[in-house]
Amino acid sequence: MPEAAAFQGFSWNPITDLHELFAYPFMVNALAAGTIVAVMAGVTGWFMVLRRQTFAGHTLSVIAFPGAAAASLAGLPLAVGYFGFCGLGALALAGIAGTRRSLSAESAAIGSLQALALALGFLFVSLYHGVLNSLDSLLFGTFLGVTTDQVVVLLVVAIAAVGLVAIAARPLFFASVDADVAHAAGVPVRALGFGFLLVLGLAVAETSQITGALLVFALLVTPAATAHRLTARPVPGVILSVALALAVTWLGLALAFFSIYPVGFYVTSLSFGLYVLVRVGRGLRRRRQASARLALEAA
């Protein structure tokens, strides 16, 4: 049992601890998978927050749950379920967005889809007659038992997705901040919106495999939202988003290795803590600037 081997606590000697961390192949695979997922989530998450599509992203992550449950039920690899369902979910979301109804009608439709996805997930779990003991890890993630083959799949998908976002970076940025002007300038706004949802589906499917379906936000939204708070510049923003996702993933994996609590908890709490810290910090700074201005005007 790797958990038993892992649970030895800190030695408080960083070199021994790091050595310990890399001594187990499952841990090396987990770190590799976490790194790949964090880079991909950092990049796509930054655009998702920019496009205000976090609700769509959340729905895709909920769709990942019945995907994984259906794959378990059918005896297929979990990745098949994650990628298959998230891909279909992205198509459905693109269809909803494509009907160009009002924003409230769109979010209502997305919400309905989300509820259906959760219900399907529970159906598949109960069809499995309760012996699906990995329900926890489907919902909340696991870093144990990531195989080298899985790492390769994650890497290939991540390279494809990040590559697509990189090629489309400027038109996608343009379409996200100013769709009308971008359209008039010849940017294929609707095709980009559709393509981005598909890439987002891939990113969610990947992230789900580490953080679980319910905690995808920890890597996809929180680091990106923090980066948007910290800088309005696009290139440093994306880099910061990736760096924050990497930091919380590595720290979360290391903490989970040395303790009995699940990795999803650590990754989520770390990114949430960072986000709160940045918000409070920015708020304090703004207040200080405002009072300095007031003092200046009074003087």
Next chain:
Amino acid sequence: MSVTAASPTVAGAKQDIAIAFADAAVRLGGRTIWSRVSLTVDQADFVAVLGPNGSGKSTLIKAILGLLPLAGGSASILGRPPGAAKGQIGYLPQRHGFDSATRIRGVDLVHLGLDGARWGIPLPGTQVRKRDAARVDEVIELVGASAYAERPIGVLSGGEQQRLLIAQALVRRPQLLLLDEPLDSLDLPNQASVASLIRQICEEEHVAVLLVAHDVNPIVGYLDRVIYLAGGGALEGAPEQVITSATLSRLYGAPIEVLHTSDGRLVVVGEPDAPFVHGDRHA
């Protein structure tokens, strides 16, 4: 038309006529917005598009851009069919400004006007990047937005946002600038100062500017010509020729009175509402 085989319409080529409509008509959702519209806009002219709500002002802009097909007649934009000269047209759509949550710097927005349609990742430090950055700085300077271009656009005032958006539309050195109600959200002094900026741009950059406006008064002193849309048709000419009781009465087919107030303002009295307006002022 001034375009012949001897002067091919390559990028940067100058035509004398920016926009020419001949007997043009546009239908939208089964109803004719306007028809029998013939007008000419010369290069480097500053033209206001006026008319009551629903008379088809934004529709005219979309027809020029080639986003809406003509239902009749013909149009030539910079010597080419509508939609063919996209790269040489700067466009600023009707909008309600960026909300305060928009974390995009003005300078990045202007930069998108230059390279936002290009694919791939630009390598930093190349000649193209440096030239682009220099052009962005130049055009931000031109509209007088240097002081706040580095700040997120959401925290800027309406007038500051408009100046940056005009810079974005100008950055590719267009020969034609289409501005859809850029003055809408501005107070009167700001409307006049943006209009004076546009006048200056027309002359310095040799661009024809079409500006959709609600109220002609704050800008009338800066205009070369007006296009007045009403009653399913359009008239084009110098402001003092078009905005008269006789001309507008003929256009509307109903008695219209244009009054000159003591402070020099024009007031149009008796404008009927455009027919079949279903609360859609963007038509």
